[in-house]
Amino acid sequence: MFVLVTGGSASGKSAFAENAAVSFGGERTYIATMKITDGESKRRAERHRAIRADKGFTSVERYTDVKNLGVRGTVILECLSNLLANEMFSSEGASARGADAADEVTAGLKSLKERCDNAVIVTNEIFSDGIEYEEETKRYMRALGRVNVRAAEMADAVYEVVCGVPLRIKEVNYACI
Amino acid sequence: MIFVFGGAYNGKGEYVKSKLGVEKITPYNAPYEELKKARAVRDFHLYARDKLANGLDVLEETERLIGDNPDVIIISDEVGCGVVPVGAFERGYREAVGRVHCYLAEKAERVIRIVCGIENVIK
Numbered sequence: 001m002f003v004l005v006t007g008g009s010a011s012g013k014s015a016f017a018e019n020a021a022v023s024f025g026g027e028r029t030y031i032a033t034m035k036i037t038d039g040e041s042k043r044r045a046e047r048h049r050a051i052r053a054d055k056g057f058t059s060v061e062r063y064t065d066v067k068n069l070g071v072r073g074t075v076i077l078e079c080l081s082n083l084l085a086n087e088m089f090s091s092e093g094a095s096a097r098g099a100d101a102a103d104e105v106t107a108g109l110k111s112l113k114e115r116c117d118n119a120v121i122v123t124n125e126i127f128s129d130g131i132e133y134e135e136e137t138k139r140y141m142r143a144l145g146r147v148n149v150r151a152a153e154m155a156d157a158v159y160e161v162v163c164g165v166p167l168r169i170k171e172v173n174y175a176c177i
Numbered sequence: 178m179i180f181v182f183g184g185a186y187n188g189k190g191e192y193v194k195s196k197l198g199v200e201k202i203t204p205y206n207a208p209y210e211e212l213k214k215a216r217a218v219r220d221f222h223l224y225a226r227d228k229l230a231n232g233l234d235v236l237e238e239t240e241r242l243i244g245d246n247p248d249v250i251i252i253s254d255e256v257g258c259g260v261v262p263v264g265a266f267e268r269g270y271r272e273a274v275g276r277v278h279c280y281l282a283e284k285a286e287r288v289i290r291i292v293c294g295i296e297n298v299i300k
Contacts, residue, residue, distance in 0.1 A: 004293065006292060006293055008258065123293075125184060125292075126184075127183075127184025127185040127186055127187060127254075127255075128183075128184040128185070128254070128255040128256065128257070128258035128259070129256065129258055129259025129260070130222070130254070130255075130256025130257065130258075130259055130267075130270070130271050130274070131259060141185065141186050142186050144186070145184075145185070145186025145187055145188065146186070148187070148293040148294070149187070149188040149191075149293055149294035151293065152292075152293035152294050152295050153294065158292070158293060158295055160292050169292050169293075169295050169297050170295045
């Protein structure tokens, strides 16, 4: 089962993704994509890691190159917006070596779909604030939009989480929760 | 009239082409004679912005267009899910787009919200 979870920030996507992954059972891995840059984010990450450990997750940090990550069982990838930013803007990313960051992220998703029994992919709805951003930001938004559409095409189920309530926007004969 | 809306870059145009069978989508800033005959018009939020910038009544202009082209497909970006801007024009823009979306949704025989390229018919 390949599930895409989208929604605004702090809408309850992570909790929903964790519950969905727990419901799948088996070996569970959490793929964290956010680089830890300061004490605050470190403390937050440690707290989340402890909560997830209680739920039976092993956490791995992976900032780029998900397609070569050897994982199996059930995985959560959180989140596509961070992963894409890393591929676009970091020195180890796809863009730095002249490759297309959106294609790289998509290849990572394909690999997870092939390797894993279940994958729950978390992304971010950042497209509805009406702000005219500068070109570099627009380029990132276009790329994330493309990644989201491709992930949704690949997915067996797509959920939009609103105020903690998961709305099913695509589903093939399966209920996660 | 069909109203297709959702966040920017969510694949609305591709959806209208592939699922609603529209070959050519007319940009919002095409001459009015073209908009009157268009199968689909895109970036309608910018149409509203344009009218507002020119001191026109966005709702009246939209009513006129829908009156002249009752079967058109209107494609527009959701722009109201951010912090309310401090600037008066930007604030008025979001207000006008929100109101015109409500009007379009009321008039439309079908309202389709696109998320990650997937349609949800909400009316």
